[in-house]
Amino acid sequence: MVTDRINFLRDELNKLGYNYYVLDNPLVSDFEYDKLFAELKELEEKHPELVTPDSPTQRVGGISTGFEEVKHKYRLYSLDNTYNYDELRKWYERVEKECGKGIKLVCELKIDGLAIALTYKDGTFVKGATRGNGIVGEEITQNLKTVKAIPLKLFEKADLEVRGEIYMPKTSFEKLNEENLEKGEKPFANPRNAAAGSLRQLDSTITAKRDLSMFTYTAIVEKAETIPQTHWDSLQYIKKLGFKTNPNIRKVDNIEGAIDFCKEWETKRFDLDYATDGVVIKVDSLACQREMGFTARAPKWATAFKFPPEEISTKLLDIEIGVGKTGAVTPVAILEPVLLAGSTVSRASLHNFDEIKRLDIRIGDRVLIKKAAEIIPKVIKVVDTPEHETLPVYTPPLTCPECNSPLEIREGEVNLYCSNDKCPSVIKAKLEYWVSKEAMDIDFIGPSVIEQLYSLGLVRSPIDFYKLAMEDFLKLELVKEKSASNMYNAIQTSKSRPFSRFVTALSIRHVGKETADILVNEYPSINALAGASIEDLSKIEGIGEKIAKSVFEFFHDEENMKMIKEFEQYGFVFEHNAADRSTELEGMTFVLTGTLSSMTRDEAADRIKQMGGKVSSSVSKKTSYVVTGDNPGSKLDKAQNLGVIILNEDEFLELLNKK
Numbered sequence: 001m002v003t004d005r006i007n008f009l010r011d012e013l014n015k016l017g018y019n020y021y022v023l024d025n026p027l028v029s030d031f032e033y034d035k036l037f038a039e040l041k042e043l044e045e046k047h048p049e050l051v052t053p054d055s056p057t058q059r060v061g062g063i064s065t066g067f068e069e070v071k072h073k074y075r076l077y078s079l080d081n082t083y084n085y086d087e088l089r090k091w092y093e094r095v096e097k098e099c100g101k102g103i104k105l106v107c108e109l110k111i112d113g114l115a116i117a118l119t120y121k122d123g124t125f126v127k128g129a130t131r132g133n134g135i136v137g138e139e140i141t142q143n144l145k146t147v148k149a150i151p152l153k154l155f156e157k158a159d160l161e162v163r164g165e166i167y168m169p170k171t172s173f174e175k176l177n178e179e180n181l182e183k184g185e186k187p188f189a190n191p192r193n194a195a196a197g198s199l200r201q202l203d204s205t206i207t208a209k210r211d212l213s214m215f216t217y218t219a220i221v222e223k224a225e226t227i228p229q230t231h232w233d234s235l236q237y238i239k240k241l242g243f244k245t246n247p248n249i250r251k252v253d254n255i256e257g258a259i260d261f262c263k264e265w266e267t268k269r270f271d272l273d274y275a276t277d278g279v280v281i282k283v284d285s286l287a288c289q290r291e292m293g294f295t296a297r298a299p300k301w302a303t304a305f306k307f308p309p310e311e312i313s314t315k316l317l318d319i320e321i322g323v324g325k326t327g328a329v330t331p332v333a334i335l336e337p338v339l340l341a342g343s344t345v346s347r348a349s350l351h352n353f354d355e356i357k358r359l360d361i362r363i364g365d366r367v368l369i370k371k372a373a374e375i376i377p378k379v380i381k382v383v384d385t386p387e388h389e390t391l392p393v394y395t396p397p398l399t400c401p402e403c404n405s406p407l408e409i410r411e412g413e414v415n416l417y418c419s420n421d422k423c424p425s426v427i428k429a430k431l432e433y434w435v436s437k438e439a440m441d442i443d444f445i446g447p448s449v450i451e452q453l454y455s456l457g458l459v460r461s462p463i464d465f466y467k468l469a470m471e472d473f474l475k476l477e478l479v480k481e482k483s484a485s486n487m488y489n490a491i492q493t494s495k496s497r498p499f500s501r502f503v504t505a506l507s508i509r510h511v512g513k514e515t516a517d518i519l520v521n522e523y524p525s526i527n528a529l530a531g532a533s534i535e536d537l538s539k540i541e542g543i544g545e546k547i548a549k550s551v552f553e554f555f556h557d558e559e560n561m562k563m564i565k566e567f568e569q570y571g572f573v574f575e576h577n578a579a580d581r582s583t584e585l586e587g588m589t590f591v592l593t594g595t596l597s598s599m600t601r602d603e604a605a606d607r608i609k610q611m612g613g614k615v616s617s618s619v620s621k622k623t624s625y626v627v628t629g630d631n632p633g634s635k636l637d638k639a640q641n642l643g644v645i646i647l648n649e650d651e652f653l654e655l656l657n658k659k
Helices: 002-022 030-046 085-099 170-182 191-199 204-209 231-241 255-271 286-292 353-359 424-435 447-455 470-474 481-496 499-505 513-522 526-530 534-538 544-555 558-569 601-610 634-642 649-658
Strands: 069-071 105-111 114-121 124-130 136-138 159-167 213-223 249-252 276-283 302-306 311-323 328-340 343-349 366-372 376-382 407-409 416-418 589-593 614-616 625-628 645-647
Touching: 002 030, 085 255, 085 276, 085 286, 085 302, 105 213, 105 231, 105 255, 114 191, 159 191, 170 191, 191 204, 213 231, 231 286, 249 255, 255 276, 255 634, 276 286, 311 424, 328 366, 353 376, 424 447, 470 481, 499 513, 526 544, 526 558, 534 544, 544 558, 589 601, 589 634, 601 614, 625 634, 625 649, 634 645, 645 649
Parallel strands: 343 376, 589 614, 589 625, 625 645
Antiparallel strands: 069 136, 105 249, 105 276, 114 124, 114 159, 124 136, 159 213, 276 302, 311 328, 311 366, 328 343, 328 416, 366 376, 407 416
16 A cells, blocks of 8 residues: 555655664665655655655755744753863762762763754654743744754654754865855854854755754653653663764763863864864753752753863964955965964964954954864954054955956955956966866976966966976976976876866866766766756756856856867867766765875775765764775774774775775
C-alpha cells in the first residue's frame, strides 16, 4: 500500500538523517539517500492528504510574512558567569552549603550560538522559538525545520521541551562570507551573527541553504517512558531520543575537576569547527537543582566560566586601500604588530568604508582587534582615549589609489568599485588569481614575478602568460636559467588543467571554484556555456539570476571571446567529460594535511573528487580518511582522538590505484 511505503520511507530517512547529522556516521551514500528522498517526495505529491508535519520533505521551507511573538511555557534563564577560578570555588561552596558535601557536577562547552526552545508532543516537533528575553521569543518553527540536526520525529513518543544552541560551523562561516564578498554583499561579523541572520530569514528556503546545526543541552520532560533523575542521565536520554548533544562533556566529582576541564579546553577549543567561548558547569542532581532554584535572572545551580577574550588593543598605523580582481576597493588596517591567539598580527580586515564610518575609526587610534571565529583578524572597535577626538576623521577615497579613476557605488552593494576595468591593480589581481592554487595552479609565478612581467609590458592578460618564451623570464631580476625554465614549464603544464579550473580562473564576477564546478557539470564545453541564456543559467540549482547575468555578460563580451579563441590556438581544450568521473570513492570524505611528495594537495583533492569522493577542510567523526604528508598539522591529532583512519601518502596512492 502507498501508506505503508510512505511510512517506511519516512522512518528510513529519519534514521539515515540521524546517523548522518547527529552521529556523524553516514550509513549510505548521498546518492542512495537522495533516491529515497525523491521517491517519498513524489509519493507525497501524488497523495497530498498523506503529508504529515514530521515528514523529512517538510524541511524544504517556504515564505513567511513575519515572526509572531510566543510566550515560553518555561522561562529561559540567563547564566551567571566569571573569568575567575576563585569565583568558581566560591560558587561551589554555596552549592555544598545548600545540598551537602561532594556534589557532582557536569561540564559542557558553552557554544557561541543562538539559544532556542523546541516543543515536542507525542514525539513530534510542533513548535520552535528563539530565546528572546527569556519570557517571550519569536516563533521560527518553519525555519528550524530546515536544520537537519533537529529531529522532526523522536525515537520515542514523549512530551518535552528541549533547549539547544543553533550554530554555524567555522568552515561554513568562512564559505558563506567568501560567497557574500564575491556577490559584493557585506560579510557576517562572526559565526553567531551568521547563524542568527540565517534563522531570521522570512524565506526559510534561504535558511535551508545555510549549513546550520544544533547541540541540545537540556530537556524539561513532561511525559515519557523514562524520567531522568540527573542532568547527566538527561543528556544521555535526549541523545537516545535522537538529539545531537556535544561530545565534549564530562561529569566530575567536585569543582577542581571542573577547573581542570576549563583549563584543558582553553586552548583545545581552537581545533574545533565551531565557536565556543567558555564552559557551563551544572549541578548534576536534578533534586538539588530544584532545591537551589533561581535568582531573578539565573539558576543558582549553574554557572559559566568564560575563556579569556581573544581580543587585544594595538595602534592603527594606517589604512591601506586594496583593489581586487572585481575592481572592489577595500580598506585594510595596518597595525602595530601584536600577538593574538597564537600568531603575530600586523594587518586586519576593516570590511568596507561603511564599517569605518560606523566605528568612527581614525588613523592613530588605539583599536581592539580579534580573530573572527579564531581565524581572520578584524578591527571590532576603537578604544576610548582622549587622543581620539584630536585625530582627523577618516575620509574614504574618491578615486582609485592605483589609476586615479573615479570610484563608483553599484546598486545593492556596499563596496566601492574602481570605474576603470583597465586599472593596473585590477589587471594584476586577475593575473595573480589566474596563477593561484584555486585557479590554474601555476608554480613559481607569484605577485613579485607578475609585477615585473607587467612593468616590462610582457603580460597584460592571462593569455599573455602562454606567449612568453624562456628569454622573457631571463629579463626579470635575479632570475637565472633554472628558474626561467621552471616558470616556463609550469605555465605550459597548466594547459592541461580541468575545464572547471579554467572557468574559475577567468575571474567571472560572482563565480568561484564551486560555482565553476556547477556550471561545467551543466555545460561541459566552452561553446555550450557561452551559448547559454540567462534564463537557462538561472534554472541551475546554486546559480540564480545575479550569477547567470554575470556569466552571460562575460561570454557576450567581444574581448573575452577573442581571448578564449586565442587560448584554443595555444592548445587549451575546453571540455568537461562527466564520464571521466567514477563513483569508486562515493560516500567517502577525505581530509588532507601536511605536504605530499608525489602531488600537491589540490591535485590530490581533484583525484578524490574525480573518483566521486568529497574533500573537507576539517576532521569530524564522519571523515572516512585523513591523508597525511610531511609536517601534518593539528588535524592529525584530532583524527587520532576521534579514531578516524589515517593514511600516509603510500597508503593513499594504493587506495586510489586499487579502486
